[in-house]
Amino acid sequence: MSKIHAVVLAAGQGTRMKSKLHKVLHPVCGKPMVQHVVDTLAAMQVEDIVVVVGHGADAVQAELGDGVTYAxxxxxxxxxxxxxxxxxxxxxxxxxxxxxxxxxPLLSVETLTALRSYHEEQQAAATVLTAVLPNPTGYGRIVRNETGEVLRIVEHKDASSEERAIQEINTGIYCFDNLKLWKALKEVKNDNVQGEYYLTDCVGILRNQGEKVVGFAADDPDETMGINDRVQLSEAEAYLRRRIVVGHMRNGVTIIDPSSTYIETDVSIGADTIIQPGTFLRGRTTIGTDCVIGPQADLTDVKVEDNVSITYAVMVEASVAAQATVGPYAYVRPGSEIGPGVKIGDFVELKNAKIGEGSKIPHLSYVGDAEIGAGVNIGCGTITVNYDGAVKHKTVVDDGAFVGCNTNLVAPVKVGKNAYVAAGSTIHQDVPDDALAIARERQVNKLDYANRMPRKGKKQS
Incomplete structure (x- = not known):
C-alpha cells in the first residue's frame, strides 16, 4: 500500500457548544474529541498528520503537543x-x-482501514465515506451512476424530489490521491451565497477531469457522527462507552451492568475480571486478571495486578499488587503503592504511602508520606502527622510492627522492626526494634467528682 497522510480540520469556533472550551477539546469518554481522531490515525501509522487550527489554536496545540504538524x-x-x-x-x-x-471522534481504525483499502483497490482519485440513513433529511445525497461511481454530491436544499429519496449521504470524510487532491483544490471557486470554498466541489472537479470518484458506505453510520452541541456530545459519549464495554466483554471481562459502568478509552482489563455497577475506570488505568472492581469504584491512572478486590473506593495515580483488598470507602491518593496481600479497609486514606506485603490498615486511619513495612498492623484511628505547616515529613514503620488504636505518629519518626506502640500514644521519637512505646498521660481517677459537679436539669441545694 502507498504512504498515508491526513488532514484534520479543527479550526472552527463551535459556537453551538456555548462554551469557553474549544469544541474539539470537549472530552468524549475522558479524551478530547480531536485527540481521538489523532490517536486513531497514529494507530494506523499515518506518516503525516496535519491539524488545521484557527479559533483556539493555542489550546488545541497545547493539548495535542508535538506529535502532529499544525497549519x-x-x-x-x-x-x-x-x-x-x-x-x-x-x-x-x-x-x-x-x-x-x-x-x-468515533471513526474506528477498522472503518478507516477499510475505506483506504477500497480507495486504493479502485484506483480512485477520491473516495467518499458514505452512510445509509433511514432519515437522511438535511444531509447531502450521494448520486451514483449505473456502475456505482459517485457523480456528484447534492445538498438537501438543492436536491430534487428524486434525489431526496436517496438514503445514502455524504459524511464529509474522504480519501484522496494526494497529488490529485491538490490539483483539484486549485479549481475550487467561491461563487456561492456564502462566498466560501467547499471541499465537496472537488468531487465534480475530479469528475470533469476524467478521474474516478467512488463511495464507500460505513458499516455503522453512528461512527460518522459529528458533534456540534452538548446533546450530540452526550450521544457520542453513550455510543463510545457502549463500544468500549462491549470490547472488554468480548475479551473475557464480566461487566454486570454495562449501562452503569463508565470505562474510558485507554483502560485495559484482564480476562475473568468482574466489573460491578457504578464503577468508573479512567485515564490509563490497567487491571489484571481475576479481579473484582466495584461496586462504586472510581479509579484514575491506577495499576491493579491480579486477584485484587476494590469496593466503594476512590483511587488516583496509585498501584495495587496481587491479592490485595481495598475498601469499602477507602481513598487512595497519588503516589501510593499497595503491596501484595495488603488490606486497606473502610475509611482509610493513603497519600504517597508505600504499604509492604501482608500489612493491614483495616479502618479509620490516615497514612500519608509513609513507608510501612511487611506484616505491619496499623490500628484503628492511627494518624501519620506528616505536615508541620510548611514541610511534609516521612513516617517509617518497619516490618512486623504493631501500632495500637488511636495513635499519632508525629513525623519525622520511625517505628522499629517488630516494635509495639501502645494504643492512644502520640509518638514523636523513634521506637527501637522490638520495643514497646507508651506515650500517654498516666490515668488519674478523681473519686466522687461527678457528685460535686452541677448537672443539667438537676436543682442544686
Missing part, C-alpha cells in the same frame, strides 16, 4: 480553504490522504 487558518473561508492551509506540508507528496474532522 493555521486565520480566516474561516470554507472546508476547501481549510485543507489548502496544509499545502506547505503535503503538496508534492505521493500517497493517500485522509480528510477528517476534529469533531468526528
Amino acid at each position: 493555521r487558518q486565520e480566516k474561516q473561508l470554507g472546508t476547501a480553504h481549510a485543507v489548502q492551509q496544509a499545502a506547505p506540508f503535503l503538496l508534492d507528496k505521493e500517497g493517500t490522504t485522509f480528510l477528517l474532522y476534529g469533531d468526528v
Whole structure:
C-alpha cells in the first residue's frame, strides 16, 4: 500500500457548544474529541498528520503537543480553504490522504482501514465515506451512476424530489490521491451565497477531469457522527462507552451492568475480571486478571495486578499488587503503592504511602508520606502527622510492627522492626526494634467528682 497522510480540520469556533472550551477539546469518554481522531490515525501509522487550527489554536496545540504538524487558518473561508492551509506540508507528496474532522471522534481504525483499502483497490482519485440513513433529511445525497461511481454530491436544499429519496449521504470524510487532491483544490471557486470554498466541489472537479470518484458506505453510520452541541456530545459519549464495554466483554471481562459502568478509552482489563455497577475506570488505568472492581469504584491512572478486590473506593495515580483488598470507602491518593496481600479497609486514606506485603490498615486511619513495612498492623484511628505547616515529613514503620488504636505518629519518626506502640500514644521519637512505646498521660481517677459537679436539669441545694 502507498504512504498515508491526513488532514484534520479543527479550526472552527463551535459556537453551538456555548462554551469557553474549544469544541474539539470537549472530552468524549475522558479524551478530547480531536485527540481521538489523532490517536486513531497514529494507530494506523499515518506518516503525516496535519491539524488545521484557527479559533483556539493555542489550546488545541497545547493539548495535542508535538506529535502532529499544525497549519493555521486565520480566516474561516470554507472546508476547501481549510485543507489548502496544509499545502506547505503535503503538496508534492505521493500517497493517500485522509480528510477528517476534529469533531468526528468515533471513526474506528477498522472503518478507516477499510475505506483506504477500497480507495486504493479502485484506483480512485477520491473516495467518499458514505452512510445509509433511514432519515437522511438535511444531509447531502450521494448520486451514483449505473456502475456505482459517485457523480456528484447534492445538498438537501438543492436536491430534487428524486434525489431526496436517496438514503445514502455524504459524511464529509474522504480519501484522496494526494497529488490529485491538490490539483483539484486549485479549481475550487467561491461563487456561492456564502462566498466560501467547499471541499465537496472537488468531487465534480475530479469528475470533469476524467478521474474516478467512488463511495464507500460505513458499516455503522453512528461512527460518522459529528458533534456540534452538548446533546450530540452526550450521544457520542453513550455510543463510545457502549463500544468500549462491549470490547472488554468480548475479551473475557464480566461487566454486570454495562449501562452503569463508565470505562474510558485507554483502560485495559484482564480476562475473568468482574466489573460491578457504578464503577468508573479512567485515564490509563490497567487491571489484571481475576479481579473484582466495584461496586462504586472510581479509579484514575491506577495499576491493579491480579486477584485484587476494590469496593466503594476512590483511587488516583496509585498501584495495587496481587491479592490485595481495598475498601469499602477507602481513598487512595497519588503516589501510593499497595503491596501484595495488603488490606486497606473502610475509611482509610493513603497519600504517597508505600504499604509492604501482608500489612493491614483495616479502618479509620490516615497514612500519608509513609513507608510501612511487611506484616505491619496499623490500628484503628492511627494518624501519620506528616505536615508541620510548611514541610511534609516521612513516617517509617518497619516490618512486623504493631501500632495500637488511636495513635499519632508525629513525623519525622520511625517505628522499629517488630516494635509495639501502645494504643492512644502520640509518638514523636523513634521506637527501637522490638520495643514497646507508651506515650500517654498516666490515668488519674478523681473519686466522687461527678457528685460535686452541677448537672443539667438537676436543682442544686
